[in-house]
Amino acid sequence: METLKIVKIGGNIINDENDLANFLDDFAKLASPKILVHGGGKSATKLAQQMNIEVQIKDGRRITNADTLDIITMVYAGKINKTIVATLQAKNTNAIGLSGADGNSIVSKKRAVTTIDYGFVGDIQKVNIHTLKLLLNQNITPVFCAITHDKNGQLLNTNADTVASELAIAFTNEYTTELYYCFEKNGVLENVNDSDSVIEKIDSKNYQNLLKSNIITDGMLPKLANCFHAVTHQVQKIHIGKYAMLLDKNLKHTTIQK
Incomplete structure (x- = not known):
């Protein structure tokens, strides 16, 4: 089967004009078919502050009330x-x-209220690939922002890592799918203070050991949970690291396989 590459870029790349330009140079050179997924959290936070709209973050996740959803839609899906x-x-x-x-x-479905009410945040229920297949077959590259909907007219703020992994899973019957998480670090690090301490290969076995030893912490926890959800649903391989790995497979980064 042909290989489809789904590439997700983190907010720090988007926030740096030079980094974004260089990333898009590399992404443009990447062979099709391909899909790009982006967030844009810091830009949304900046605009909210300029408009005197309170920004609420709980456990690293944005609380999305109606005003915040308006901001996110303008920034993510717009600019x-x-x-x-x-x-x-x-x-x-x-x-x-x-x-x-x-x-x-x-x-998506609006996240149920448990201990925290996240507001208009969506958990993905279904990915429909029919329209996307038509686009890919015409050599058109979809660029997804991190906004979904509930099929009842409501837009929902959705984690961009999850959007990327669910897209990759949805296409596994049509393509060999590879997922790339591009951000500012060299990969998953054994020591967060040492940028060269890249864990180059993670599989199901050493993943559990890394969790038990608390080497994987903070924002990397949900990212790796998305990764292992994807590889257990037939996504072939996942790469985590700086965007230069898109074209330079010898660049040190983290690869994840089942």
Whole structure:
């Protein structure tokens, strides 16, 4: 089967104009078919502060009330998404910007209230690939922001790592899928204070050992949970590290396989 690459970029790349330009250079050179997924948290926070809208974060997750959802939609689906698409067009990559609502691509359910009410945050229930297949077959690259919908007219803020992993899983019957999480670090680190302490290979066995020894902590915990959810659902391989690994497979980074 042909290989489909799903690439997710973190907020720190988006926030740095030079990093974003360099990343998009590399992404444009990546062979099709491919899909790009992005968030944009810090940009949304900055605009909220400029508009005197309170930013609430609990356990690293954004509380999304109605005002915050408006901000996120403007920033994620608007400015960031369309800037990325326009830049890719300039680099001869025919791209189209999407949210989960477009083409009914990603349907979510509003997260139930337990100890924390996260507001308009969505947990993905279904990925519909019909429209996306049509685009990929025409050599058009989908660029997803981290917004989905509930099929009842409500937009929902959704974790971008999860959007990427669920897209990769949804295409496993159509392609060999590979998932790339690109961010500012060299990979999953054994010592967070040593950028060269990259754990180059993680499988199900040493993943459990890493969890027990508390080497995996903070924001890397949900990211790796997404990774192992994906590889147990037929995603072939996952790469975590700096975006240069897209074109340079010899660059030290972390690979995850079942």
